[in-house]
Amino acid sequence: MSLGEVIFVVICLVVALGALGAVLSNSLIYAVFFLLLTMGGIGGLYIYLKTPFLAMMQILIYLGAVGVLLIFAVMLAGPFWRRPKERGPFLKGVAGLGVSLLSFILFWRVLRHHPWEVGPQGEVSTSRIGRAILDRYPFAFELISLLIVASILGAIMLGVLSRQGPPKAEED
Amino acid sequence: MLYLWERPEVFQFLSVLLLCSGILGLIYRRTLLGMLISVELIMNGAGLNLVVANRFFQTAGVDGQVFTLFVMGVAASEVAIALGIVLLLFKRTKKIEAEGLKELKG
Structure with missing residues (x-):
């Protein structure tokens, strides 16, 4: 080894x-x-x-x-x-068992019963990644930047809201 | 004899493990921050899986790596917004458990 x-x-x-x-x-x-x-x-x-x-x-x-x-x-x-409060041991055991069963079935079915063909391994350069982003996925790229701007604005809004304190309870 | 890192099963097993431990965490944790950590695990698994598929099964292009970059961008913005919400809820309710948050509507 x-x-x-x-x-x-x-x-x-x-x-x-x-x-x-x-x-x-x-x-x-x-x-x-x-x-x-x-x-x-x-x-x-x-x-x-x-x-x-x-x-x-x-x-x-x-x-x-x-x-x-x-x-x-x-x-x-x-x-x-x-x-923090945790769930009870029974629920923990059931969740762990269920998820491990799910992962086993996933791995076995998808990876073992499917003929994956390993292709030839080429070199990947960073310039190819940049060209692929700007040539083939420019729309997704711009959407990601829009999403990040929106999330920054949303985080600022949440910060302003938390500084104002809890709102008064609405009258029913 | 292939090296261990030239076999896709190893990486795919790791990404399945990441996905399933993320799902387990989503069921298992009761705090919002713990759930957020589990979502990060799931996103990491997805990115690893995309890169492995690109590297071993579709070697002509670089689409998998581009999409992994997109996943990273989505994860970063999601964490920023989710942490803002978590801190706001903590300031209002003084609790970090996800239960009992009944005033999220509207």
Whole structure:
């Protein structure tokens, strides 16, 4: 087993255990840190898939922006050592069993019973991605930018609303 | 003998795992922030799956990577707006559980 394979196995384990930890950990701040671990691991997987541009975007957007936002939100939404209420053990067991069964069926049916043909592996350069965005999907690209502007305006509106305090109860 | 990272099943298994743990989290968590974390897991799984499909099964174009970039943009804006809503609800109700939020209408 070469060094590259060892690193790959470690990254896969980090992704899998991080995903489970993000779901199952009791404290929300630990869940956010496990989620960050998973996102960084997926960045490593993107490097193994020979798409370094996406790995960079993954680390910039998910680790940099989304992760910091989530940490701020967890710290602002109450003291993070306060454990939120959890569901009972029976429901937890049923949910875990159901979801693992679903994942097993999904994996088995879709991946095993379908003849996937692995094509030749070409090199992908970043300039091809940019050209594809601007040549083939310009409308979707512009819509994404519009969506981001709308969400920024919406976040500002929500901030203004939260500063005004709770509205008076409507009279019935 | 293929390397481990030249086999698509490994990546597809990981993305199925991410999707299903996200679904489990959506059922399992009772807080809005926990649900948001689970949605992030699902989106990461979707992006990984798109890149794998592009890399192994449709190697002529780069469409899968472009769509993964779109998924990232949607995820970022969704997190921004959802966190605004969560903080607003926390300031009004002083709770972070999703239950008991009955005044979201209108």
